[in-house]
Amino acid sequence: MFGLFQSRPPLSTFARVDIELLLRRCVEVIGADVVVSAEVITDIKQLDLNADSPANLIASAAEQVSRCLQVDIRDIQFLHDDDPEFAFASTYANGTIRLHREVTTDPLRTVVEIANQLAHHFWVHQPAPRPLDTHARTTTLMPIAMGLGVLASKASLQESHWNAAGYSGWSMSRCGYYSALEIGYALALMARLRGESSPAWLSSLRLDTKKTFQAAQKYFSKHESAGGELLFDASRIPSSDRDATELSNWLAGSDSTFAMAAAYALAKFDQIPSVAADAALALTRSKDSELVVLATRLLGKTSNEDSRINPQILTLVAQRINPIALAALHSASQRGMPMLALKPQIEKLLSDPSLDLIPVVDLIRKHARELSSLSAAVCQQTAAAIRFKDDEATATLLECLSQMVDDPVCEVERHIRNADTRALAIERLQAGKASKIGD
Structure with missing residues (x-):
């Protein structure tokens, strides 16, 4: 349905839809002019940090990061947590940011964790919040939008080695919600917004992020050449305030990202129209399993008079891909089967x-x-x-x-x-x- 011989996009459909829509939300709330003018930090040395002690590192990192994000920190308390039972790298709650003692041994992780939690603080205090505004999927995109994406990429996955008393070992740590590849895609969108085809900071990216960035740029160019748009900056996109007919057209269209966004919007309807049911049935035969899951859930919102639906649900229940089978079972339940x-x-x-x-x-x-x-x-x-x-x-x-x-x-x-x-x-x-x- 979406073209047998097209080159594969750099990320899955779900990841692209998620990042494009949520980064679009970030830009809308923060302001495109603010985002475009943000300085991109490529090295931790560009920040004036005092790493003499955990307390000094936290204080100096908070001050520097707050300037980058343009977030007021006067009412925020920062705590260095020595409690061995504290199981998180960092947390935010009621104006207090807590950082794990292990985080504060690394200035880079300290900066990125503080940035992510300050972003959480920013979103908590936004008027008319949306359901995902305070989720890490949204909050951790704000530092990327405001110039800290290169640092977020470097901190996203780190490996450390140790030797002691004849023993040795290694550990991996992750910082932030998104992987290095997903950050590369988000950075490509930000470069697109800034009109940068080859930004100066590109050489500072870790290799996997850089490869995804470059693949994303090629995908954007090829997609637009074929007449496509991106959810990130299209003038009109699927949302729950669009009418069912327009959403059905997107669902039946050739663009998988717009189809998925339309499926999310239609999922909020009590019952979808017959034209949307036609598109949903067609999508359940797609090779994109993420789209199939969403289309299958939509079958539960179709008219009980449509005789095509129940047999297809039973076919999907028998699917070897368990998320599809689960979606089919929920639709069967919804239809009273x-x-x-x-x-x-x-x-x-x-x-x-x-x-x-x-x-x-x-x-x-x-x-x-x-x-x-x-x-x-x-x-x-x-x-x-x-x-x-x-x-x-x-x-x-x-x-x-x-x-x-x-x-x-x-x-x-x-x-x-x-x-x-x-x-x-x-x-x-x-x-x-x-x-x-x-x-």
């Missing part, structure tokens, strides 16, 4: 460690009594969640089990073999029951 017949596929997804457990459990909860025969599988996943100390998954699974059967404690006793794990599960069940009684 019998779920008991699909129990084997649901159980397969429930036991897949590579798949996010929560959407599968949410599906089971919607049909808790109909799928009560899955209680043994839910108990097995509960035992695994307890072993891995995943409190969120444990709570969700036990709540699901309580809705599936009249006596969840009996089910736990039957299906969780390890005595300690079984005792913890029963304790959680009883605590949850007591909490509901208290409410």
Whole structure:
């Protein structure tokens, strides 16, 4: 559908849509003139840092980064956290930025972590916020837009080696939400905004970021030569305030990024029109699995009178690509299709460690009594969640089990073999029951 012999874009469709739309949002809020005039920092030495102590490094980095981002830090408290239980590189909450002690041993990581958290502070205080404004997908793009993208690229993935008392080892650390490749794509968009075909800072990029930057530039040129536009700077793009007909046209169009953006917008409708259903059905046969997932979810919003939908959903449920199968199961649920017949596929997804457990459990909860025969599988996943100390998954699974059967404690006793794990599960069940009684 999207051309068999076109050269592949530098990133997946989802990654390109995500970065282009969220970077567009950054530019709109900050102001294109501010972004274009921002100085690009290529080396940590360009910043006046005092690394004599963690406290001095944090203070000097905060001052320098605040100037780059144009964020007021007078009401922000910066803390150097020595607590061994503090498991994050950095956090932001209620005007306080905390940095892990290991971060402050590296000036580059300190600068980038502070930049990401100051960006979070900026977005938290924006009027009329959108749902993704304070998500790391948006906040960590702000430093890239404001001239710190080269440093973000260098800090995105770092390797360190150590030797001590005859032993040696290595570790990898990641800084920020986006990978070096994704940062390269974002930097190519920023160079495009600034009208730079070969910016002076290009030679300062790490190799993988630079390669993606160059591949992105070639993709932009080829895409435009073929009459295409970018979500980043097109005059009109898919959004939830567009009418269904226009969104359906984008969904059926030849541009995969606009089709995906249109699918996101149509997903907010209670029911999509028949023309959108036609496009969604066609997209479920695409070779782009990310588009297939979104198109499959749209099938759940089609008219129940459309006889083409249910057979295609059943075909997609049998897909080997589990995210597609899960999307098909959710659409089947939405259309009121019998779920008991699909129990084997649901159980397969429930036991897949590579798949996010929560959407599968949410599906089971919607049909808790109909799928009560899955209680043994839910108990097995509960035992695994307890072993891995995943409190969120444990709570969700036990709540699901309580809705599936009249006596969840009996089910736990039957299906969780390890005595300690079984005792913890029963304790959680009883605590949850007591909490509901208290409410």
